[in-house]
Amino acid sequence: MAIIFLIFLFLFTNLGAEELPFGVKQHLSTVTRYGAAKGGRNRNYIPAPAGCVPIHLNLVARHGTRAPTKKRIRELNNLENQLEMLLRAAVGNGLSLHKVPSWLKGWKSPWREKVTGGELIPEGEKELYDLGIRTRKLFTDLFSDDYHPDVYTIRATQIPRASASAVAFGMGLFSGRGSLGSDRHRAFSVVSESRASDTMLRFFDCCQRYEDYRKNQEPEVDKLKEPVLDDITKSLTERYGLNFTRQHISSLWFLCKQEASLLDITDQACGLFSPSEVALLEWTDDMEVFILKGYGNSLNYKMGVPLLQDIVQSMEKAITAKEEKQVPGSYEKARLRFAHAETVLPFTCLLGLFLEGEGHGFRQIQREQSLQLPPRPPATRIWKGSVVAPFAGNNMLVLYSCPANSSDEYFVQVLHNEEPIAMPGCDGSDFCSFKMFKDKIVAPHLEHDFNTLCTVNGEEPMLAPKSSADAESRFYM
Ligand SMILES: *[C@@H]1O[C@H](CO)[C@@H](O)[C@H](O)[C@H]1NC(C)=O
Numbered sequence: 208m209a210i211i212f213l214i215f216l217f218l219f220t221n222l223g224a225e226e227l228p229f230g231v232k233q234h235l236s237t238v239t240r241y242g243a244a245k246g247g248r249n250r251n252y253i254p255a256p257a258g259c260v261p262i263h264l265n266l267v268a269r270h271g272t273r274a275p276t277k278k279r280i281r282e283l284n285n286l287e288n289q290l291e292m293l294l295r296a297a298v299g300n301g302l303s304l305h306k307v308p309s310w311l312k313g314w315k316s317p318w319r320e321k322v323t324g325g326e327l328i329p330e331g332e333k334e335l336y337d338l339g340i341r342t343r344k345l346f347t348d349l350f351s352d353d354y355h356p357d358v359y360t361i362r363a364t365q366i367p368r369a370s371a372s373a374v375a376f377g378m379g380l381f382s383g384r385g386s387l388g389s390d391r392h393r394a395f396s397v398v399s400e401s402r403a404s405d406t407m408l409r410f411f412d413c414c415q416r417y418e419d420y421r422k423n424q425e426p427e428v429d430k431l432k433e434p435v436l437d438d439i440t441k442s443l444t445e446r447y448g449l450n451f452t453r454q455h456i457s458s459l460w461f462l463c464k465q466e467a468s469l470l471d472i473t474d475q476a477c478g479l480f481s482p483s484e485v486a487l488l489e490w491t492d493d494m495e496v497f498i499l500k501g502y503g504n505s506l507n508y509k510m511g512v513p514l515l516q517d518i519v520q521s522m523e524k525a526i527t528a529k530e531e532k533q534v535p536g537s538y539e540k541a542r543l544r545f546a547h548a549e550t551v552l553p554f555t556c557l558l559g560l561f562l563e564g565e566g567h568g569f570r571q572i573q574r575e576q577s578l579q580l581p582p583r584p585p586a587t588r589i590w591k592g593s594v595v596a597p598f599a600g601n602n603m604l605v606l607y608s609c610p611a612n613s614s615d616e617y618f619v620q621v622l623h624n625e626e627p628i629a630m631p632g633c634d635g636s637d638f639c640s641f642k643m644f645k646d647k648i649v650a651p652h653l654e655h656d657f658n659t660l661c662t663v664n665g666e667e668p669m670l671a672p673k674s675s676a677d678a679e680s681r682f683y684m
């Protein structure tokens with residue numbers, strides 16, 4: 208009897224896992240909260256391969272959940288006026304408002320009083336603080352040394368939400384280890400490069416060729432989104448009896464993302480859209496991220512090579528320290544970096560993660576070709592902003608020493624959002640000898656010199672972005 212009951216329990220829990228109801232919070236592209244992206248899965252233990260011990264950790268993390276920026280606050284203020292005008296027009300035309308959701312009547316933007324924006328909000332602090340605590344639990348031995356800024360290097364960009372994220376992470380990582388306050392916090396240093404020369408964490412801001420590409424490409428991205436926005440505009444106009452325009456729908460989708468992620472409200476702006484409409488809007492965002500920050504153009508990630516080089520160098524130093532049996536406290540054990548989606552996404556591409564179509568995609572990025580756009584829903588895709596770079600999204604590269612292994616002694620494991628992830632460049636394993644990691648994943652990218660790549664009249668021709676006609680035909684396949 209008990210066994211039958213257990214089997215039932217097993218069946219039901221499994222069914223439950225597969226038939227999760229549609230949750231809009233998991234479909235917000237890069238506005239997705241870290242917890243929503245992970246669906247509550249948090250492991251405190253990553254099995255180290257037998258006979259191996261971690262000797263160094265590299266972390267590249269995005270800042271946590273943040274407030275809308277000034278420009279977006281203005282967009283929402285504008286939406287407030289626009290909605291009011293739509294309602295007035297409907298009344299003026301003698302139409303009833305019975306189809307209009309009640310929240311929309313007299314709606315005021317929750318951010319209307321704010322004049323500044325873009326800062327890390329308390330939810331975002333918590334994401335990083337908790338990540339710091341979990342990181343220490345995952346790598347107890349790595350973080351057992353006394354704190355010294357050269358042993359645990361913490362770097363952030365000069366943008367306040369990134370440096371505040373570094374502080375929140377450090378507070379979690381070192382909590383209970385100091386003498387400050389009842390939680391025994393300790394001080395630690397966070398170093399930033401100046402914005403204009405931060406080629407490691409803000410390469411996208413120091414690369415003229417990329418800035419030109421982005422400026423040229425933005426109207427094309429808008430054009431790609433238009434057919435989806437137009438369809439949804441038509442549906443919502445009918446559904447709610449208001450004369451929405453494409454711009455209204457675009458702003459309402461932005462509002463949905465902010466309400467759901469920042470305020471936990473999913474029954475207002477998000478409630479206007481059906482699940483399949485949300486899936487399409489999410490896809491338009493993911494395409495934008497793909498074209499401007501991902502595999503859509505190899506320039507997007509090639510300019511991240513200084514960061515990749517920095518990581519490899521830090522591993523080589525750790526190996527030297529190990530081989531020379533340097534005394535603990537005299538060498539680095541972790542290099543922790545806090546930056547932006549524009550950092551994490553290209554870096555993820557450099558590692559060759561989240562490619563559609565197995566080995567084929569990896570060969571293309573080794574040759575640094577642009578890849579095809581992720582397929583339109585209902586087709587499934589691997590490239591999702593909500594998974595690749597949600598708020599606090601991160602990659603950890605763990606360097607292991609495996610003295611038991613006769614052929615290779617050092618190995619690299621990649622954790623994406625704290626889960627081991629298969630590397631196509633490493634024959635689909637999440638665990639790669641350091642040599643293979645360097646030869647297969649890093650080396651193909653190293654021929655680029657950042658300055659040559661980013662100089663507008665450099666020798667390398669600008670990769671022709673896909674023409675919009677071209678992209679559009681794929682768009683509907
Ligand atoms: C929408 O616009 C059309 C054409 O201008 C007009 O006939 C109609 O009454 C308007 N509907 C609403 C709800 O304002």
Ligand SMILES: *[C@@H]1O[C@H](CO)[C@@H](O)[C@H](O)[C@H]1NC(C)=O
Nearest residue numbers: 258609611612613614615640
């Ligand atoms: C040693 O490393 C190789 C990969 O380089 C792996 O295939 C092998 O299983 C490892 N052997 C042991 C004993 O860990």
